[in-house]
Amino acid sequence: MKETIHFYHTNDLHSHFENWPRIRDLLIERKQFHQDKGEAVFLFDIGDHADRWHPLTEGSKGKENIRLLNEAGYDAVTIGNNEGITFSHEDLHHLYDEAQFPVVLANLFTSEGERPHWVYPTYITSTEKGTKIGIVAVTAEYPAFYERLGWLVTPAKDELKAQVRVLKQKVDIVIFLSHLGIREDEWVAQECPEIDVIMGGHTHHTFQQGKLQNQTLLAAAGKHGAYTGKVEIDFDHQTSSVTRKSASLIETSGLKESPKEKQEIQRWMDRGKELLSTVETSLKDPLPHHPLDPDSVLSSLLADALLEWCEADCSIITGGLLLDSLSAGPVTAFDLHRILPHPINPCVVELEGSELKEVLRQAQNQDWPTTVVKGLGFRGSILGTFIYKNILSHSYTFKIGGEVIQPDKVYRVATVDMFTFGYFFPEMQRAKKEYFMPEFLRDVLKHKLKNMGAG
Template identity: 55%
Template sequence: MKELIHIYHTNDLHSHFENWPRIRDFLKERKKWHCEEGDPVFLFDIGDHADRWHPFTEGTEGKGNVTLLNEAGYDAITIGNNEGITFSYNELDSLYDDAAFEVIVGNLLNKNMKIPQWAVPYKIYETSSGMKIGVVAVTAYFPAFYHQLGWNVTHPIDELRNQIDKIKDEVNAIVLLSHLGIRDDERIAKEFPDIDVILGAHTHHILHDGKEIHDTLLGAAGKFGYYVGHVQLEVDTDKHIVVAKKAQLYEHHELDEVDGEEYEIQNWFHKGEKLLQEPIVNLPEPIKVEWFKWSPLPQILCDALLEWCAGDCAFLNSGLFLDGLKKGKVTKYDLHSILPHPINPCVIELQGSELKEVVKQTFDEEWPHIQVKGLGFRGKIMGTFVYSEVTFNGSTQEMNIKGEPLDPKKIYKLATTDMFTFGHFFPELSRAKKEYFMPEFLRDLLAWKLKQSF
């Protein structure tokens, strides 16, 4: 006899709730439909469902996302880096208190080097035919960030090997929820023949019809809810083996419209806005921001970075700011609106000669107009740079730090944003000794500095 197992998967929604009503209703309908037909069906999310750029996620500390996953009827999820390293230790530790689904993640440990009480390293599901499906999951490896927050993260490939060794003799098929990215998924497919299906995330890749590597099927559904993935496993119930696999994607715009979806989408936004009405400061005058020339608001944040990180100097790009601040009451919502990024402060140790070359790069006339994607950036363009305790004697060749001529051999502490340490713009910063300040975001530093000043 044959059995058809249906697996629906989403990934990297990043709190783009404008696509959620249709996804939710589609998944609920499909789950009901398959259950009525007597076919096993599972709903999985592969991480980064929550992203603090959206006021609903920010205002509910991610718990609003959990409510949405509950309502859609998910069976299990894994966490992405947005859940793992943009919430404080206590926020993540309580995030899934009300979850009606399993949180599967094998390579995250708490302060006591134990699997957190809200997670399991794997889950074994059994269908009505007796077919046992083992589901394992691993998340992206960012040890410096996790350690700074109080968590411990083990290497995902090593942990995956441990988990598969534990369950491979107990199950008939293995599904991996992987928030690692396409390159690691391809490697895993080659090195782990026991895995039947890899559902991927993190690199926002799209596999319209899946991808077969050896006998492993890869599936991935892009980002922002543009797609919903569907994997079908055909099973020989007498032998309890998978005999065929198929993957496909459903595009969001092809899903049925939901009555009142625009109201729902706006309502989530307004709920978040209401939750973020805590007053921060009362400004006597507006504070402006300009992207292509010096302006006061980026300078205030740059000075705050310098002070917070106890640096010798600091720089940041004006494009981080989506807008300025108006005169009068400033709330948490206002600061979230102009600085929605999950970007942390960072201090980097550089020799004077290295620091000089890095600062010189920021004067490239093309940089302010560069469009930035990823790296936690939620703005549009880079914008011009502003500096604290960096001055020049007539040219960029004569640089002063804290009013003194730069010493090429001296070690300086540069305070800046963590996105500049990932190697995309300044390779020197990715290799240098550094310290991240977490869980504070740039908007938290701005709030702190504004309270000091006003």
């Protein structure tokens, strides 16, 4: 006897709810279709469904994302870095309280080395015809960030290999939900032949027809809900073997429009705004801003706030981090979220003077302010002009606090975590760093505005 098992998977939605109504309708419809035919069907999400750039996710602390996953009928999910390191320890600990599905995750522990009660290192389910399916999942490692939040994230590949060895003895099919990225998935396909299918995410890659590597099928569905992935596996019960597996993508833009989807999308935005309606402070005067204006009042204020928050020698930000001005009058949590939606944390980087001068020279690149930035936690458009506090430059002479930078002296530089990942400044990537978590830039600005005594 042979049976065909159907799997649908999503990844890296990042709270792009504009695509969700059609994806949800598709998943509900397809699940019912297969069940009516007596076929096995499963729905998986591979992480980064929740992204705090959207007011609904921010205002509900991700709980509305879980409600949407419940509504669509998911059978298992794993977490991505947006769930793992952008929510506080307490918020992640309770994120899945109402989940109607298992959260599978093998490489996350409490700081005491215990598995959180809300995760399964592996999960076994079965079809009505008796085929046992083992699910294993790991997420990308950001140990410094997880540690600051009170979690321990272990080496993903080591944990995966250990779990797969045990799981393979118990099941017929092994599915790996991977929030590691394409290169890591390719490595796993070579090193873990026991895995039948890798459903991947994190690096936002796509496989239109899947990719077969060392007899393991790789599948991935891009980002932001542009696609839903589908995998089919044929299992032969007589030989206890997989005889066929295939992958494809379903494009969201080609799906039938969901009834009243525009109203639903707007309702999610309005609900988020309502949840963030708390008045945080009040401004007597407006705080204007333009991302390319070196004299932006709001950029200057944010750079000041970062300097004070981090107790540093100087601060470096860019105007593109702020997406808009603030008007005079009440300032709500929604207003602060609107102008600083990024899940970006403050950071102090310790640089020797020679390294700091090199960073400042690189920042003078005239092309950078208008560079379009994607990823790194950035949720704006262009980088914007560089804004400094306690830093003076004339030609290539730089001063900190009025004194010429000394090559061997160590300076504490307050900046944002995105500058420490190596894309812009290799010196910052190599340097000693201290991340401030779970606070985001909007928390730093809120603290500054309140302390100004406005209103």
